[in-house]
Amino acid sequence: MHGFANPKRFLALAGWLTPVLLTGGLLLTAAALFWGFTQVPPDRLMGETVRIIFIHVPTAWLGMGGWTAIAVSSLVFLVWRHPLAAIAARGAAVPGLVFTIICLVTGSVWGRPTWGTWWVWDGRLTSMLVLAFLYIAYIALAQAAQREGISARIPAIFGLLGAVNIPIINRSVVWWNSLHQPPSITMGKSAIDGVFLMPLLVAVLGFSLIFGGVVLARMRALLADIQAEARLRRRAMEAD
Amino acid sequence: MREALDQWTFVYAAYAIGVGGTLAMIAWSWIAMKRAEARREKAKRK
Numbered sequence: 001m002h003g004f005a006n007p008k009r010f011l012a013l014a015g016w017l018t019p020v021l022l023t024g025g026l027l028l029t030a031a032a033l034f035w036g037f038t039q040v041p042p043d044r045l046m047g048e049t050v051r052i053i054f055i056h057v058p059t060a061w062l063g064m065g066g067w068t069a070i071a072v073s074s075l076v077f078l079v080w081r082h083p084l085a086a087i088a089a090r091g092a093a094v095p096g097l098v099f100t101i102i103c104l105v106t107g108s109v110w111g112r113p114t115w116g117t118w119w120v121w122d123g124r125l126t127s128m129l130v131l132a133f134l135y136i137a138y139i140a141l142a143q144a145a146q147r148e149g150i151s152a153r154i155p156a157i158f159g160l161l162g163a164v165n166i167p168i169i170n171r172s173v174v175w176w177n178s179l180h181q182p183p184s185i186t187m188g189k190s191a192i193d194g195v196f197l198m199p200l201l202v203a204v205l206g207f208s209l210i211f212g213g214v215v216l217a218r219m220r221a222l223l224a225d226i227q228a229e230a231r232l233r234r235r236a237m238e239a240d
Numbered sequence: 241m242r243e244a245l246d247q248w249t250f251v252y253a254a255y256a257i258g259v260g261g262t263l264a265m266i267a268w269s270w271i272a273m274k275r276a277e278a279r280r281e282k283a284k285r286k
């Protein structure tokens with residue numbers, strides 16, 4: 001694993017892996033959404049709106065997964081000082097934010113016909129909204145740290161502290177009364193019928209590959225920016 | 241009185257938001273990456 005912390009080796013790997021992940025993810029996601037849209041029967045209680053599950057659930061998991069990736073990369077950066085770990089954390093922030101927003105908006109669209117309301121301030125929805133704000137704050141902090149030359153340790157510490165929200169999101173439907181249903185899929189068992197579960201798992205895999213591809217693309221962009229800036233600064237110093 | 245809601249309208253809206261948002265994110269991150277890599281190559285040549 002430490003071998004890939006070398007930017008040169010990372011770029012060689014990411015060069016071919018980025019389009020592979022994005023293409024594979026797009027194909028799998030398109031297949032899963034088509035499957036869910038056309039082949040799945042309406043649910044006994046939720047009717048046709050059950051089809052929203054194939055977008056809402058994968059994006060919810062990846063919204064939380066994105067912050068987990070930020071926290072793990074931040075820990076690696078703080079302990080082993082791998083600069084690539086800080087870039088990996090920053091790379092996960094944008095796709096994590098986008099998926100969290102998609103989860104919130106599709107959840108709201110799903111809530112209207114099933115709960116009779118677009119929004120409720122309960123534990124699950126509020127903690128997910130807090131996650132979106134944490135992402136925005138993290139992105140702003142990481143950009144400011146790079147621009148102002150502040151230590152990358154500050155966004156890394158913020159990334160670790162923000163991880164407190166992940167178990168809160170996960171357990172919110174158990175700890176507090178909520179319109180949101182309790183966990184349907186837990187380790188080793190599922191309350192969801194196989195006819196919904198199979199396309200859901202394909203959608204999770206497809207969205208996850210897209211997430212991975214976007215993280216690599218963001219990391220390549222951030223690395224290229226840092227390398228171009230360093231080169232221009234060196235030139236300017238040589239010219240002085 | 242209960243409102244009559246067409247469930248498919250909500251399904252279409254959710255799919256449009258999910259698919260549109262994901263495609264926009266992929267396109268933006270790909271273009272940003274290509275632009276940053278072109279800037280690095282330009283800085284190398286200078």
